[in-house]
Amino acid sequence: MDPTPWTVTEVGEKLRDGSLTPTTLVESALARIEKHDGSLRCMTQVFAPEARRRARALESGAPQGPLWGIPYVAKEILSTRTGRTTCGSRFLEHYESPFDATVIERLDAAGAILLGKSNMDEFAMGSSTENSAFGPTRNPWDASRVPGGSSGGSAAAVAADFVGFGLGSDTGGSIRLPASFCGVVGLKPTYGRVSRYGLVAFASSLDQIGPLAKSVGDAALVFACIAGHDRRDSTSLPLAPPAHAGLGEPLPGLRVGVPRDWLGDGLDAAVRHDFDRVLERLRDAGAVLVDVQLPHASHGVASYYVVATAEAASNLARFDGVRYTRRAGAASDLATLFETSRREGFGDEVKRRILLGTFVLSSGYYDAYYLRAQKVRTLLRRDFDAAFARCDIIAVPAAPTPPFRLGEKTSDPLQMYLSDIFTVPANLAGLPAISVPTGMSDGLPLGTQLLAPALEEARLLRAAAWLESLVGFVPLGQRRNGQGG
Amino acid sequence: MDFEAVIGLEVHAQLRTASKIFCPCSTRFGAEPNTQTCPVCAGFPGVLPVLNEKVVEFALRAGLATHCTIRPRSRFARKNYFYPDLPKGYQISQFDEPLCEAGWLQIDGDGRRIRIHRIHLEEDAGKTLHDQDPGSSLVDLNRTGTPLIEIVSEPELRTPAEAHAYLTKLRQILVYLEICDGNMEEGSLRCDANVSVRPQGRSTLGVKVEIKNLNSFRGVEGALHFEIARHTALLEQGGRVVQETRLWDAEKQETRVLRSKEEAHDYRYFPEPDLLPLVVGAAWLETVRQALPELPDAKQERFERQYGLGRYDALVLTSTRTLADYYETAVAGGGDSKKVANWVQTELLGLLRARGLELESSPVQATSLGELVRLVDSGSLSGKMAKEVFADMAESGEAPAVIVARRGMQQIGDTATLQGLVDAALAAHPAEVAKYRAGKTKLLGYFVGEIMKASRGQAHPGTLEKLLLAALEAPAAGGEPRPPEAAGI
Numbered sequence: 001m002d003p004t005p006w007t008v009t010e011v012g013e014k015l016r017d018g019s020l021t022p023t024t025l026v027e028s029a030l031a032r033i034e035k036h037d038g039s040l041r042c043m044t045q046v047f048a049p050e051a052r053r054r055a056r057a058l059e060s061g062a063p064q065g066p067l068w069g070i071p072y073v074a075k076e077i078l079s080t081r082t083g084r085t086t087c088g089s090r091f092l093e094h095y096e097s098p099f100d101a102t103v104i105e106r107l108d109a110a111g112a113i114l115l116g117k118s119n120m121d122e123f124a125m126g127s128s129t130e131n132s133a134f135g136p137t138r139n140p141w142d143a144s145r146v147p148g149g150s151s152g153g154s155a156a157a158v159a160a161d162f163v164g165f166g167l168g169s170d171t172g173g174s175i176r177l178p179a180s181f182c183g184v185v186g187l188k189p190t191y192g193r194v195s196r197y198g199l200v201a202f203a204s205s206l207d208q209i210g211p212l213a214k215s216v217g218d219a220a221l222v223f224a225c226i227a228g229h230d231r232r233d234s235t236s237l238p239l240a241p242p243a244h245a246g247l248g249e250p251l252p253g254l255r256v257g258v259p260r261d262w263l264g265d266g267l268d269a270a271v272r273h274d275f276d277r278v279l280e281r282l283r284d285a286g287a288v289l290v291d292v293q294l295p296h297a298s299h300g301v302a303s304y305y306v307v308a309t310a311e312a313a314s315n316l317a318r319f320d321g322v323r324y325t326r327r328a329g330a331a332s333d334l335a336t337l338f339e340t341s342r343r344e345g346f347g348d349e350v351k352r353r354i355l356l357g358t359f360v361l362s363s364g365y366y367d368a369y370y371l372r373a374q375k376v377r378t379l380l381r382r383d384f385d386a387a388f389a390r391c392d393i394i395a396v397p398a399a400p401t402p403p404f405r406l407g408e409k410t411s412d413p414l415q416m417y418l419s420d421i422f423t424v425p426a427n428l429a430g431l432p433a434i435s436v437p438t439g440m441s442d443g444l445p446l447g448t449q450l451l452a453p454a455l456e457e458a459r460l461l462r463a464a465a466w467l468e469s470l471v472g473f474v475p476l477g478q479r480r481n482g483q484g485g
Numbered sequence: 486m487d488f489e490a491v492i493g494l495e496v497h498a499q500l501r502t503a504s505k506i507f508c509p510c511s512t513r514f515g516a517e518p519n520t521q522t523c524p525v526c527a528g529f530p531g532v533l534p535v536l537n538e539k540v541v542e543f544a545l546r547a548g549l550a551t552h553c554t555i556r557p558r559s560r561f562a563r564k565n566y567f568y569p570d571l572p573k574g575y576q577i578s579q580f581d582e583p584l585c586e587a588g589w590l591q592i593d594g595d596g597r598r599i600r601i602h603r604i605h606l607e608e609d610a611g612k613t614l615h616d617q618d619p620g621s622s623l624v625d626l627n628r629t630g631t632p633l634i635e636i637v638s639e640p641e642l643r644t645p646a647e648a649h650a651y652l653t654k655l656r657q658i659l660v661y662l663e664i665c666d667g668n669m670e671e672g673s674l675r676c677d678a679n680v681s682v683r684p685q686g687r688s689t690l691g692v693k694v695e696i697k698n699l700n701s702f703r704g705v706e707g708a709l710h711f712e713i714a715r716h717t718a719l720l721e722q723g724g725r726v727v728q729e730t731r732l733w734d735a736e737k738q739e740t741r742v743l744r745s746k747e748e749a750h751d752y753r754y755f756p757e758p759d760l761l762p763l764v765v766g767a768a769w770l771e772t773v774r775q776a777l778p779e780l781p782d783a784k785q786e787r788f789e790r791q792y793g794l795g796r797y798d799a800l801v802l803t804s805t806r807t808l809a810d811y812y813e814t815a816v817a818g819g820g821d822s823k824k825v826a827n828w829v830q831t832e833l834l835g836l837l838r839a840r841g842l843e844l845e846s847s848p849v850q851a852t853s854l855g856e857l858v859r860l861v862d863s864g865s866l867s868g869k870m871a872k873e874v875f876a877d878m879a880e881s882g883e884a885p886a887v888i889v890a891r892r893g894m895q896q897i898g899d900t901a902t903l904q905g906l907v908d909a910a911l912a913a914h915p916a917e918v919a920k921y922r923a924g925k926t927k928l929l930g931y932f933v934g935e936i937m938k939a940s941r942g943q944a945h946p947g948t949l950e951k952l953l954l955a956a957l958e959a960p961a962a963g964g965e966p967r968p969p970e971a972a973g974i
Binding site for chain 1: 524527528529530531532533534535536563565567568569572573574575624751753754755758759760761
């Protein structure tokens with residue numbers, strides 16, 4: 001048996017019975033960061049004095065809240081009063097938000113301790129966390145590999161056991177892909193489940209905030225704390241957060257849909273092997289595998305890069321050098337002020353997407369691109385409706401490849417975009433999806449993604465917890481503690 | 486060849502809600518720069534808009550009052566452009582699915598109906614101040630997020646005068662609805678005009694020009710006159726009008742090019758993903774409809790019918806809701822409705838004009854004016870006395886009865902008293918009496934004057950004249966004059 005508390009659920013018990021204190025947790029987290037983050041670069045900011053103060057303040061009262069005393073890290077794209085909110089961009093290098101995002105407020109109320117902020121691809125545009133203005137983050141399993149992106153900092157910080165959990169944002173896979181690459185659990189909730197207030201918008205109709213965690217149980221715990229209606233976000237659903245009972249129970253008879261047609265091309269052999277093994281385990285445990293079709297899923301990435309870039313070009317227009325952002329010096333007129341500030345402030349990938357997004361919305365092109373992409377979303381939603389009429393959950397790999405090497409795809413944006421091939425459909429259709437670590441390939445973790453119908457997070461999490469118990473994946477932290485094989 | 490103009494107007498009206506369209510900041514005009522802002526209206530990263538329901542209600546009032554069709558489900562859209570006073574880099578507006586469509590309003594004068602193409606909701610931008618600080622421009626975001634409706638007419642106005650009449654009526658309706666204060670100087674009502682000129686009788690439109698910076702009704706008329714003359718001259722000389730946006734210079738009374746068609750913005754409209762479609766249920770719409778006030782056209786017709794007023798009087802008295810209310814309060818005092826109408830239009834409005842006052846701050850209360858007219862009607866005051874009392878009311882703000890008592894101005898209509906005055910006058914001027922009776926009847930006026938002087942103008946002229954005639958025409962024998970002391974004055 002494992003005597004070392006590892007998950008938030010286990011640590012929480014120790015905190016509540018007094019055998020651990022928030023201060024001890026904060027200090028050990030700070031020590032680990034001090035020791036390992038110099039090479040990993042997960043953390044862009046560490047709020048040591050604030051976290052220590054917060055731990056002491058919590059200790060002055062009785063344990064309260066489901067995340068009492070648990071240190072966590074928030075992606076740089078989430079607004080926090082503490083520190084800066086840089087979005088991984090030179091443009092916002094010195095930007096301090098005057099308010100906390102709703103999720104930060106809710107985690108505060110749940111008793112969690114904000115330990116710092118995590119690295120990301122600039123404005124969440126990327127799949128490897130190499131597009132950060134503050135340098136790339138490395139994969140804790142193998143420092144020559146990327147952690148995935150864009151929430152790579154949070155995923156790596158959780159995998160490296162710096163914190164109990166991390167918050168990420170997922171527009172086309174930015175939680176699930178790094179979860180898969182870092183061997184942790186990543187949940188993207190149903191669109192509208194979690195308030196986006198305070199999340200610096202990339203693509204407003206696709207963005208969702210979700211947890212990166214060490215277990216499905218932890219992800220469920222954090223999700224329950226951050227979900228629920230927020231009147232500051234008109235797109236947040238007026239529903240109470242769902243209750244999660246029965247995690248870890250076996251689910252014999254669960255109908256697992258497998259869209260085999262879609263998995264054809266570009267799938268790495270190791271990924272295919274692991275996925276087949278996962279399906280075998282599920283079937284052996286009593287799941288019913290069902291063939292389903294998602295005929296429009298193959299248009300997912302193309303549609304995604306139209307919708308997401310169109311919205312991004314508009315959302316990023318506020319960074320113009322006039323107010324809180326970097327301003328290019330000595331501009332003689334307005335156009336020069338805008339142009340120079342944006343040229344100096346944004347990185348290449350962001351510029352590429354702004355150009356693309358501006359183009360697809362241009363007069364005369366709207367119908368051919370934006371409108372058409374929106375139609376694909378509708379068709380994709382119908383595909384999912386039809387598929388879920390025949391199954392309870394859909395399973396696909398989280399990523400088409402194992403974690404790749406730093407620099408491997410930076411010169412080929414299209415190859416980088418294809419990393420999201422299995423994750424974008426959930427965003428386009430607004431569905432909840434989760435990545436669960438299920439296997440290894442050459443010492444690197446691989447994840448399996450499960451998708452459920454909208455608002456069926458409870459079903460998704462139960463299925464994910466069952467899968468987790470079936471595959472027996474040993475996390476990095478456990479391996480380092482010497483318990484793993 | 487004769488030419489005709491085709492004019493369409495786009496009017497932006499600021500809605501008078503207490504708070505902004507997407508955040509709780511105040512919309513009050515004239516505050517210190519950047520004191521009425523928050524992260525939402527200042528467009529900070531990570532903020533989201535939340536629609537103010539009151540704004541929708543106000544827009545619905547405008548739509549219903551102008552006979553528009555209300556979309557049960559409309560949508561907000563982003564209009565993208567860069568400007569320092571537009572902090573998000575886009576304006577939240579409505580594009581292909583506006584809240585209100587296909588309405589009309591009736592312009593006064595010839596009573597023509599002008600169709601309204603659409604009314605949509607949007608947020609105002611901030612202000613860029615170029616004249617506050619040498620060497621730099623300053624931005625004030627207080628106005629950012631102030632709710633606006635844009636009212637777009639069909640291009641069917643034909644003359645600058647019609648455009649003026651349309652604007653007057655539109656403003657009147659908006660002010661009646663209490664959704665806009667209609668103040669063009671403060672920018673709560675702004676107008677852009679589209680104008681083209683074509684040979685009379687042709688059905689295709691000429692090349693249009695958009696004119697901006699029209700911040701007064703006079704400016705709209707002036708700019709349209711200028712443009713129509715410019716287009717007509719061009720066309721007559723065989724030239725061509727170029728499609729462009731022009732700016733009205735009120736000082737020079739001319740327009741000049743702001744940007745050409747090639748420089749026109751591509752606003753890249755797309756549905757606003759941060760807001761849900763705006764759904765207006767039948768029940769909500771009905772509640773708003775029920776709460777609509779009586780509108781100018783209906784009120785004017787009622788005034789003609791109920792108070793027996795002519796079209797002109799009814800138009801003047803219903804020009805604003807406050808004036809109409811004032812009139813109806815005054816009439817409720819029991820005076821003759823036409824006389825009250827005259828008093829309001831000549832004396833009251835004359836007074837306000839002379840003093841530069843708004844009706845709201847009139848020193849003469851409606852109930853007082855009504856009472857004054859009733860005193861005239863009942864014969865208690867002569868018209869001349871009433872004007873004196875009115876002048877006093879304008880100074881003192883007191884009620885007519887108080888003034889009449891204070892000044893002892895009650896008109897003498899009582900026969901016995903008047904008979905005494907007549908008798909005294911005849912007794913005091915026996916020579917004139919004799920001359921009158923000898924045939925010099927013009928002397929009647931002399932006696933009236935004497936008695937008016939003696940009564941300090943308070944004698945009721947009609948009764949006095951009757952009594953005077955009776956006394957003068959009476960046989961001499963019966964005319965035993967009484968001593969003046971008996972006059973009792």
